[in-house]
Amino acid sequence: MTTSSVTPAAVPTAARPAHRDGNVLRWLAAYTASMVGDNVYWITLSWAAVQSGTPAQAGLVTAVSALPRALLMLAGGVVADRFGPRRIVIGSDAVRCAAVLGAAALLHLTSPGLWPLTALALVFGTVDAVFMPAVGALPARITRTDQLARVHGMRGMAIRFAGVTGAPLGGLGVALGGAAAAFGLAGLLIALSVPLLLGVRVRELPADGSATAGGTARRDLVAGLRHIRRHRVLAPLLLTIALGDLGFVGPLNVGLTLLADERGWGAPGMGWVLAGFGVGAGAASLLLAVRGRVPHAGRVIACTVLAGSVAIGALAYVPGVLAAVGVALLVGLLTGLSGALCGALLQTLTDPAYLGRVTAVAGLVSLGLAPLGMPLSAAAIGAWGTGPVFVAGAVVCGLGGVVALAVRDLRRAELPG
Structure with missing residues (x-):
């Protein structure tokens, strides 16, 4: 697949905010359609796997994506920097669309069992390994540096919108036409992103620092890791992100379900708590x-991470559902703001030529290491109860705030304005 990179002058340089920039809005519409389709796909895959096998087998099917994503994420960052993020995102969405529509056709014609679903999950995980770093590298190529924070906020809103709408759309598709219809809907939503992305204009990058065809992939990867290590803010920033994710994922995913069961809140109560987090x-x-x-x-990141960690620990000790919803809203607001600011700093401080590789490192932590905390959290809750595990997660998360406060360059970091 080809792409047409343009010079910086071809990307609008007037003092136009990102939310009024047609180029950014085309990217946002494409990203939103792709993310909604992604959520519909995951709901449908889970449902189809449960219908075709045991709950344990269904869990294995949905977990298959994680392995290639974790193993190939760093290589995916090199690919994104070498060939350009726009080209990779378009190609990835095209492959994902074809895979999901192929699964829809197969399910419509026959009842294939678990193996095709497993293969689909494997393809998705492999493609995600290059898709995610490219998605992270693209904003810096479509707008000015002083608008990257706003673009990151818009991206966060798109993720929340996709989370709210994707699950009901997937459930509706399954209810009306079964897994085949729901997979078809997911494929069409992902396909919608491709023509929108074709209309997005991107900047060319200078040759210095970029991953080029003349070097090896290993050399490009080492150069990206060296860029992180030598940067006075990126290395501690990535450590802050890693500690925050490690402390957050276990308690707020597995732990919340077990907490709701322990307190007798039931599924509706857990849904309200999750809604509070999403609103925040x-x-x-x-x-x-x-x-x-x-x-x-930098200071806001440190303070919100520390305050958010306290709120995470407090969530296990609130007396009822209403109080839990309020604390969850506070957790969402604080961790959402710290996460958005971390992402915005990552975008603005990284040399655009390295953004794919830097995003891959951040993604490897969030999607490769942090999920390991979920089974550990479940086992720890079984041994010691919800309270100590939530507090332990809060301590790990809070260490990220300590790092942000302790490292002077990160503490003093500013977003361009």
Whole structure:
């Protein structure tokens, strides 16, 4: 697949905010359609796997994507930097669309069992390994540096929108036409992103620092890791992100389900708590999208991570559902704001030529290491109860705030304005 990179002058340089920039809005529409389709796909895959096998087998099918994604993520960052993120995102969405529509046709014609679903999950995981770094590298190529924070907030809103709408659309598709219809809907939504992306204009990058065809993939990867290590802010920033994800994922995914069961809140109560978290995180993304810049970003990251960690620990000790919803809203607001600011700093401080590789390192932590905390959290809750595990997660998360406070360059980091 070909792509047409244009010079920086071809990307609008007037003082136009990102939310009024047609180029950015085309990217946002493409990203939103792809993410909604992704959510529909995951709901449908889980349902189809449960219908075709045991719950344990269904769990294995849905987990298959994680292995190639973790193993290939760093290589995917090299690919994104070498061939350009726009080209990779378009190609990835085309492959994902073809795979899902192929599964829809197969399910419509026959009842194939678990193996085709496993193969589909494997393809998705492999493609995600290059798709995710490319998605992270693309914003810096479509807008000015001073608008990257706003774009990151807009991206966060798209993720929340996809999470809210994708599950009901997947359930509706399954109810009306079974897994075949739902997979077909997911494929069409992902396909919608391709023509939109074809209309997105991107900047060319200078040759210095970029992954080039003349070097080896290993050399490009080492150069990206060296860029992180030598940067005075990126290395501690990635450590802050890693500690935050490791402390957050276990308690707030597995732990919340077990906490709701332990307290007798039931599924409706857990749903309200999750809704509170989603509203808080969405509000944080909206704040960044509207303001475009938060002063003293490094200090705000440190304070919100520390305050968010306290709220995570407190969630296990609230007396009822209503209080839990309020604390969850606070958790979502604080962790959503810190996460959005971390992402915005990552975008603005990284040399654009390295963004695919830097995003791959951040993604490897979030999608490769952090999920390991889920089974550990479940086992720990079984041994010691929800309270100590939530507190332990809060401590790990809070260490990220300590790093942000302790490292002077990160503490003083500012977003361009």
